[in-house]
Amino acid sequence: MEKNKIYTLQDVANELGLDKSTVSRAISGKGRVGADTKRRVREFIASHDYRPSASAKGLATNKTNNLALVMPEDYLSKHMLFFKECLVGFVLAAKEYGYYIVNSVAESNDNYSHIRNMVNDRKVDGMILLRSVRDNKVEHILVEKKIPYVVFGRSEEPDAIWVDNDNKNASEEMTELLLMKGIYPLALIGGDSSHYVTTQRYEGFMEAHRKRNLKPVENLIFMDVTEQIRLETAAKEALQRGAECIICMDEVQAYTVSLFFRQQGVVVPGDIKLATCYDSPLNLGSTPAITAIHFDSVGLAKLACRLLLKKLGEQVTGETGSAKYQIILRESTR
Numbered sequence: 664m665e666k667n668k669i670y671t672l673q674d675v676a677n678e679l680g681l682d683k684s685t686v687s688r689a690i691s692g693k694g695r696v697g698a699d700t701k702r703r704v705r706e707f708i709a710s711h712d713y714r715p716s717a718s719a720k721g722l723a724t725n726k727t728n729n730l731a732l733v734m735p736e737d738y739l740s741k742h743m744l745f746f747k748e749c750l751v752g753f754v755l756a757a758k759e760y761g762y763y764i765v766n767s768v769a770e771s772n773d774n775y776s777h778i779r780n781m782v783n784d785r786k787v788d789g790m791i792l793l794r795s796v797r798d799n800k801v802e803h804i805l806v807e808k809k810i811p812y813v814v815f816g817r818s819e820e821p822d823a824i825w826v827d828n829d830n831k832n833a834s835e836e837m838t839e840l841l842l843m844k845g846i847y848p849l850a851l852i853g854g855d856s857s858h859y860v861t862t863q864r865y866e867g868f869m870e871a872h873r874k875r876n877l878k879p880v881e882n883l884i885f886m887d888v889t890e891q892i893r894l895e896t897a898a899k900e901a902l903q904r905g906a907e908c909i910i911c912m913d914e915v916q917a918y919t920v921s922l923f924f925r926q927q928g929v930v931v932p933g934d935i936k937l938a939t940c941y942d943s944p945l946n947l948g949s950t951p952a953i954t955a956i957h958f959d960s961v962g963l964a965k966l967a968c969r970l971l972l973k974k975l976g977e978q979v980t981g982e983t984g985s986a987k988y989q990i991i992l993r994e995s996t997r
Contacts, residue, residue, distance in 0.1 A: 669713075670708070670711050670713040671713075672686055672687060672690075674713075675704065675707060675708060675711075675713060678707065679703055679704065679707060681700065681704070685700065686704055689701045689704035689705065690704060690705075690708065726788055727785065727786060727787055727788050728761055728762050728763060728788065729762065729763050729764075729765050729786060729787045729788060730753070730757055730762050730763070730764055730765065730787060730788060730789050730790065730791060730968070730971065731764075731765045731766075731767050731778075731781055731786075731787040731789070731790040731791070732749075732750065732753055732764050732765065732766050732767065732790075732791050732793065733767045733768070733769050733778065733790055733791065733792050733793060733801060734746055734766070734767070734768055734769070734793040734794070735768070735769055735793065735794045736768055736769065744914070744943045744944065744945065745941075745943070745960060746793070748960035748961050748964070749793060749815070749960055749961075749963075749964040750764065750766075750964070751961050751964070752960065752961040752962065752963065752964025752965040752967075752968065753791060753964045753965075753967070753968045755961075755965060756964070756965040756968035756969050756972070757968055757972070760972050760977050760979070762788075762972065765781075765786070765787060767781065769792075769801050775800060775801055775804060778790075778801055778804060779804060782804065782805070782808045782810055783808075787810075788811070788975055789810060789811040789812055789813075789971045789974065789975055790805060790810060790811075790812040790813075791812065791813050791815070791967055791968065791971060792812060792813070792814045792815060793815050794815060794816060794858065795814045795815060795816025795817050795818055795825065795827075795858070795859045795860075796857050796858055796859070797819065797857050797859075798819070799814075799818070799819070799820075802814065802818065802819075802820055802823065806820060811824075811971060811974045811975055812824070812971070813825060813826065813967045813968075813970050813971040813974075814826075815827065815963075815967060816858075816859045816860055817859040817863075824970050824971065824974060826963055826966050826967045826970065827859075827860075827963075828860075828958045828963060828988060829987075829988060830860050830863035830864050830867065830940070831863040831864070831866050831867040831870075832867060833867065833940065833956045833958075833988045833990070834863065834864040834865075834866075834867025834868055834871075834910075834940050834956070835866075835867035835868070835870045835871045835874075836867075836871075836990060837910070837938065837940070837954075837956055837990050838867060838868045838871035838872070838910065839871035839874060839875060840990060840992075841908055841910075841936075841938065841996065842871060842872070842875045842877060843875070844996075846907045846908045846936060846996065847877060847907055848879075848880040848883055848905065848906055848907060849868075849879070849880075849883065849906065849907065849908050849909075849910055850880075850883040850884070850885070850897075850901035850904075850906035850908070850909040850910065851865070851868050851879075851883065851884045851885065851886075851909075851910050851912075852885045852888050852894065852897050852898070852901075852909060852910070852911045852912065852916055852920070853865055853884075853885065853886045853887070853888065853912045854887070854888060854889055854912055854913060854916070855887060855889055856886050856887050860912075861886070861912060864912050864940045865886070868910065880904070880906075882900075882904055883901055883904055883906050885897035885900075885901070888916070891919060894916055894919055894920065894923075895919070895920075895923045898920045898923055898924065899923075899927075901935070902924075902929060902934070902935050906935060907935065907936060908935065908936035908937065908938060908996060909935060909936070909937050909938070910938045910939065910940065911937070911938070911939045911940070912939070912940045912941070913939065913940065913941050914939050914941045914942065914943040914945045914946055914953075914955065915945070916939065917937060917938070917939035917945075917946060917949075917953050917955070918945040918946070918949055918953070920937060921937060921949045921950070921953060921995075924937075925950070931951060931995050932951065932994065932995050932996060932997055936954075936995060936996045936997075937953055937954070937995040937996070938953065938954040938955065938995065938996055939953055939954070939955045939956070940955075940956050941955065941956060941958065942955035942956060942957035942958070942991060943955075946993070947993075949995070951993065951994035951995050952993035952994050952995065953993055953995045954990075954991065954992050954993045954995050954996040955990075955991055955993070956988050956989070956990055956991075957988060957989045957990075957991050958987075958988050959987060959988075
């Protein structure tokens with residue numbers, strides 16, 4: 664016997680003169696193995712430095728202990744701060760139960776072949792989808808292959824597990840707060856309408872106006888603004904059309920509008936006020952700091968991960984409630 668040797672499954676089989684598959688069954692307790700053989704194997708590994716590889720464990724337990732975090736392509740360029748916060752939450756929750764997070768990007772231009780390969784090759788036990796959209800192609804793949812998953816945002820699948828920030832009520836509350844301060848009319852700049860979060864924030868904006876008996880100004884609502892030039896045009900038009908304040912649906916939009924106005928000599932909040940439906944360090948670092956809705960993204964990510972682990976059969980403990988939000992008034996709406 665070699666000193667300080669770390670024994671693999673094959674090493675154990677060689678030392679005992681057994682087949683590798685027999686040793687594997689003896690260790691896992693699955694399959695037919697004689698009592699004497701099982702005793703010999705277990706006594707050997709108890710007295711030697713045997714460390715099963717991850718692949719060996721996977722074969723024995725039918726588990727990889729990997730969870731895939733699937734993010735959209737545009738997160739790489741536009742929403743890295745949100746992704747970073749979510750990643751922290753996922754990793755913290757997953758490691759409590761011996762799981763690892765594998766990052767992946769959902770690329771529609773190759774028909775999600777990377778996702779399909781992960782599923783077909785059984786590289787992961789479950790997946791976390793960072794965006795919910797109508798007719799979600801990745802969800803369809805996972806449902807077809809019966810892979811457990813959880814979605815950030817609403818899902819059209821009847822049996823799907825999903826978590827979400829309270830985007831509608833948060834948007835409604837912030838909009839109503841601005842209206843109560845006498846800030847009217849309000850402009851709204853939103854992103855892709857196929858995303859549930861966009862619809863929810865729009866509904867909150869409209870509901871706040873209904874509650875205050877005020878009519879939203881139609882030509883101050885700009886939806887499907889996904890390119891910078893369109894965003895700058897929308898901001899300029901909102902100013903020209905007499906908006907008292909612009910509400911941007913995400914922090915990248917708000918930060919870009921803030922920079923654009925500064926370049927154009929437009930003073931915030933003197934000439935026009937500015938707010939956003941999602942908070943991040945970008946808002947606090949802007950000049951002036953931007954009013955925003957702060958969500959606990961790390962906490963929501965932990966919740967999503969725990970729900971997925973529970974679906975996978977783990978005995979999950981810890982908070983399982985909904986994420987809370989806070990409206991933070993800053994200089995941009997004073």
